[in-house]
Amino acid sequence: MKGRNAKSHNSGQALIVASLVISVMLLSTAYYVYDTEVNITTSQTAADLSFLTTKSSIVNTLTSALANVTNGGDTGILRTDLDELSSTIENDSYDGILDLQFTPLNSSLYQNGIYISWGSNGTGISSAFVSFLINFSGPYDNSYSEYEANVTTAIAIESTITGNGPEKDVNVTCTMLNEEDSALASDITIYYQNETSGPWTTVLPSDNLISIDYGNGTYFMSFTVSAQNTLQVSAQAHDLRNILVIANTTSVEV
């Protein structure tokens, strides 16, 4: 009887120990899953938030600098503005230590992050490009991300000339683009050049100027001038961001 009593006491203890072990395992597993979920959420948020909260400011800085440069400002303004932005963002980061570094693109086309091509092939491009890295060290997470930002305004013009006498009818079609998407222009001024290396003349309303805005970034202009069979035409336009872009083309008789 003593032996049986001891056995039943032992099995009771084993049951308690087993229950406790199972409880501990269940609870520790639940806690591990919870803790892992929290870490993953924090990790994704830190990297994404740093980018989201700085992206618009960086694009706006590029836009401002490009508008400045294309309207006669110094090309060094981009570097100055980016440094100012970087300093402000870093000083205003209360959730952790944020390091924001910019590298304006230097390549065969871009100099100090700025590319301006106002050629005579019917296409004009004004562009700013910068690479930047965000290094964030927070209490719960660290993140390191590299991104690029680009602001580009482009214009394409096509022109035809018709008429048998000295008075020629000139048709010009301009297409404005922002980052390769159709964009509206705030103003477009058309110039023409009758002789090679001659003076550029502004097309005025008195030249029977007719302008049609198709509302999708395409503009049609027609005017009459005294010209030879070929004519140089130039379009100077600002987009809605006040970025200037210029394109020249040769208007051929059709």
Add this chain to the structure above:
Amino acid sequence: MNFLRDNRGQIRTIEAIFASILIFSSIALIPSLKNVMNQNDQILSSIARNVLITLDQDGSLSGLIDNGNWTGLSSLVASLLPSAMWFNLTVFDENMQLLNENQISSGTPVSGNIVGTDYVCASPSQNYRIYIVRLQLSTVN
């Protein structure tokens, strides 16, 4: 008598198990409770940040600040927030000098925790400016 003693032992054992489970459950619930307390602040902070990002993405935030259109800014922020939420918006320049002479607020008395988020906003205009926008939110009881 022996049988009665065994029953008491089993009851004590069951009590011990329940006590253990209770203790461990309490320990396990501590981080969850802590999380519930912080969750409300995190939600408010996230809402404030999203409102400012949304306003900045289409250029309206810097545009309204450039023009000093505080009434327009207040209306726009209010339109993006639930009506049962109190807000106060403050605009500083990069040297933390206050720019909005008028209070930009929903004006409703607040009871509860106020959560604030700072957002750096750059103006895309040719006259480059940097603003620090502070949006404070609280739920109205």
